[in-house]
Amino acid sequence: MTAVTDRQAQAVRRKSPPGHPRRRITREAAAAWVLVLPFVVLFLAFTAGPVLGSFGMSFTDIKQRDLRTPLSVNGVGFDNYAKALSDETFRKAAFNTAYFVIVGVPLTLVVALGAAVLLDRGIKRFQALFKVAYYLPVVTSIVAIAVIWRFVLSPDNGLLNTALGWVGIDGPNWLASKTWAMPSLIAMAVWRNFGSAMIIFLAGLQGIPQSVEEAGQIDGAGPWQRFRYLILPLLRLTILFNCVTMGIGYLQFFEEPFVMTKGGPLDTTLSVSMYTYNQFGFGNYGLATSMAYILFVVIAVVTFIQFRLLKEK
Template sequence: MTDVRLNMAKVEAEAAVRPRRRPGGARARERAAWGFVAPALIAIGVFFAVPVFAALLLSLTDFDIYALADLDNVRFIGVQNYERLFGNPLFWGAMKNTGLFAVLGVPLSIAASLAAAVILNARVVKWRPLWRVIFFAPFVTTLVATAVLWNYLLHTRYGVINWAISSVGLSPVDWLGQPSTSIPAILMFVVWKIFGYNMLIFLAVLQTVPDDLYEAARIDGAGVWKRFTHVTLPAIAPTLLLVSIISVASFFQLFAEPYVMTQGGPAQSTVTVLYFMYEEGFKWWNLGSASAVAFVLFVCILAVTLVQLAVAKRMGAYE
């Protein structure tokens, strides 16, 4: 008992002589933290928030080429740009094409990148670093240059793809000249271009899955497919959600691919929402209408992302 009292007295004595924290210490650290992040916040405000707010105001005006010459020609028209937009059949055609690109392209690109990552993660594959470089190389190459190259590959008379088709006795296909094949042709190019990036993300998370889980599943008699569905997929579910959100946003913002490969044709079959926005703003100089298209596209991407998050949460992909 005496020892306990002595220890308590010692603790109290040390506490008495210990220097107390100044009341302003926490506030000083908080001010220092805000000082460090202030430059980044100012940059975001100047180069992101302000332009977005300005574009929103622009979408409520009839800003056009005449307004570029004299700002007195600008009129505030409210939501008329949005009303005209929703009554424009070309806009709904662009929405349908964009939705088709996303519905077909997102699962295809995720499946291709995940399959490549699983194969490269296997220890039986030789020269894995070389294959990673080969698969990732299309992502870092210039988009316009590779799109022009694919135009030659898909050429009806001189393209390598049609040469391969003709060599087995089939008729050449006008890949970029028919509405029925133009979207699949562009999809092939887009998936080839971006799947290496998603593959590296999947490969990184696959290497964090403990080998003990696979060993336990193998001992329980689980085959390759069951190990993939019961071990791999649950372990990478949050990353799968991230990649799906990124892929949806990417496919909703397709522009350079149809612009370079088909110029929106044939018969407007590859006009996307972003391509339609480009034409409204920089071909017809209806900048107010183009800003309205941008905000409609933003709302669509936001809505799809929220649906993805809700479905993933219901399935337990994240908490």
């Protein structure tokens, strides 16, 4: 009798009434899946699928002529990766990219932090106008920026060489010089990108209580000491965020050399992303995808190192 009663009770519990919380949760979950289903389908079709497909391509000898018969390609293992790493031009592009990142990221962050401190502590009037002016290059088309910088760096009547001529200095052909082409692109990248980091730094500075600096001032710390030992440690996570996002973007730099120098002169401004793009254009799909995944691994390693060095202690 007791066993029958228990089975009946379990059956009643399984058949929850319409207003039961368990049935309500099930309906909410079903509605959530219906709403998220379009994103899942698009993500699988246009992101996850191509990523997995390209990763598989990196282990084959697929070329442009094989697109009509994709099943006829041959697996080559890690030969594409070995070929990429042994390619002299790829190694030069990797060196150029490292140069661009090692010089460009710190310089951009220093300029951005300086502008943020100036807006937070120095400039009180027309602050919104300065914010817009500093951030405007971030949202400006690279084509418009290229036009401006070609005018600035023109060897004959450029703004920079004209200014140098006023003090008796004969300026070089900046974008055609093996010595000055990459620094010119770095200067353009700093000018174009420091506005986004500045906004993040400014938000971090405004989130620091005024009492922190007042306490340091009472203890006799000067302006630099307060900034170095009080403000900077509190900006650690802000610096980490800017370093990670800026580092990822600069490791993938492509637009600057593509628009301004086409990778020249003599490949001195050729980046890994641009060389990978060129290999896709040549139809070497397997080799190009292996280069893309080498860059992906480098980005992951650099990001991991940044987190290890700058994470909150």
